[in-house]
Amino acid sequence: MTKLHPASVPVRSLSRSLSTGTLFFFLGVVASPGGPGNVLVIGSMVLFGIVVGVVYELAYYQRFEYELTANTFDVASGVLSRRAREVPLRRVQNVDVRQNVVQRALGIAAVHVETAGGGQTEVTLRYVDEAEARRLRRRLREGASEERPETEREREDAGETEDLLFAIRPDELAILSVFTIDPGASILGGIALSFASGFDPATFVPADGLESDLPGSGLIAIGWALLLFLLAAWVLSAALTFNRYYGFRLTRVGDELHYERGLLQRYSGTIPLEKVQTLTIKESVPARWFGYGSLAVETAGYAPGQSGSRGAESAIPLAERSRVDALARSIEPFGSTDLERPPSRARERYAVRYVAALCAIMAVGYVLATYTAVVEDWHAVAALLVLVPPAAHLKWRSRGYRAGERYFLTRTGFWRRTTKVVPYYRVQTAVYHQTIFQRRRRLASVTADTASSASFFGRPATAIDVDADRALELQQLLADRLQERLRVRRRRRTLDGWFDDEVDGSSTGESTSGPT
Incomplete structure (x- = not known):
C-alpha cells in the first residue's frame, strides 16, 4: 500500500489547525472563569485546538493508503471510521491531475478519478508527488499491471511517445479572453460594479426631487446600467479565461489525447479516443467572423465541463477554423460539413x-x-x-443537418453556432419529437442520443425543425445506419481476433488456421 506525499501533513495541518484553533478560541471565551479577558485560558485552549488539528492530520496521513493492482484501484482512509473503496480499472473513464500555486511550489498534485456513468468524482488523492500523479494517470487509464519494465515507464514519463497536436498561441489566448463571457463572472461583475459605483436600482427613475445615478430615465437608465454591468462582467471574464487557458497544449499518446492548461491552477487530463461519443465545433460571434472556432470532445458518461471546478474541457479552446477542422477530422474523418437546412x-x-x-x-x-x-x-x-x-x-440559416455514410451532423445557433458530429455506432436512441407549434407547421425534430448526452451537461445532436415526413425517414435512417455500422465493427473485431490468433500461434510454434 502507498501513502500520500509527506507534504500533505503540514499543508492539511495548517488548514485543520486554523479551524480547530478558532473553535477552541470561542469555547475558551465562553468557558473561561475570568471572563473574556482571561488571555491565558483562551490561549491555552487555542493551542490545544491547534495540537488536536495537527495530531488528527498525522493520523489521517498514517491511515490513508492506496494501491493500484492489476484489475482494481483500492483506497482506504478514515481516522475515526474506516472507509475502503475498490474501483475496477475497466470502469475508469477520466483521470485529471490538478495543481494550485501552493501544490506546484511543493511539487505535489491532486488526482481526480472519474468512472463511466458517474456524475461526480469517484476517488480523489489530493496530495501525491507530481511524478506519482503522472504514473497513476497513465496506469489507471491503461489498466496495466505493476510488472511493466522500468525502462518503458521511464520512457513514457520522459514524454518520448507524445505527439504535440495543438498549443495555444498568445494571439489566440488574447482573442479567447476578450470574446469569452463567463456566467459566474457576470454575477461577480455586477456585484463589484454596485459596490464600486454606489449604484442603486431604485434610483432608475427620478422621484421626489432626487436625481438618478445614471443619465436619462426609464429604459434609458436601465440601458446605461446594463452597459456598465456588461463592461464589468467582460473585464472579469477576460481575466478568468486567461487564467484558465494559459499554456494550453494538447498531445496524443497512443489512443489518448492529453491536455494541460492553467496559470494559477494547473490542470491536466486525458481524453480516451476509443470512448469518444460526440465532437462539438463551436463558433461564437464575433470570433466566427475572424475565422476562429473551438473543438470539444465528449466521451461516454462524461461531458466537458461536468466537473464543477472546471470550465468546458476542450480539445481546442480557440484556434483558426482550419486548425480546428484538421484536428476534428484526425479524430473522426467526417468529411463535408455542407448541411441541409430546414424548410x-x-x-x-x-x-x-x-x-x-x-x-x-x-x-x-x-x-x-x-x-x-x-x-x-x-x-x-x-x-x-x-x-x-x-x-x-x-x-434559419444557422440550423441544419447531414446524414452521411458514417456520421450524423447537426448545427444550430447564430450567436454561438454549434456543429455536432456523431458516429452512427455511438447512437443509442433516435428520438422523433414534435411540439404543438411545430405540428401546426408540419415540422419536427430528430435527436441522436449518445452515452455522453445522458449527463447533465451533455446536449445531444438534434436536427431541429425538419419536415415532419422527412423527420420520420431520418429517424429510421439513423436506426438503420446504427445497425449497419455495428455489423461492420463486429466483422472487423472478428477479423482482428483471427489475425491476432495467427500471429500468436506463429510466435509460439503452434499451428493456427485462418477463417474459411
Missing part, C-alpha cells in the same frame, strides 16, 4: 415567435407605465420589429 416555413415560425415576444414585452411595459413610474417610453420597443425578418433568416 422555409420554419423561418416564418421564427418570425412569428419574435413578433409575439416583442408584443409581450410592450404589453408588460404598457402596464408598468400605466400603473407605476418605473417605465415611461415602453413604446420604444416597437422599433425592434424591423429586426425580426433578418433575425428569423439568420436563425
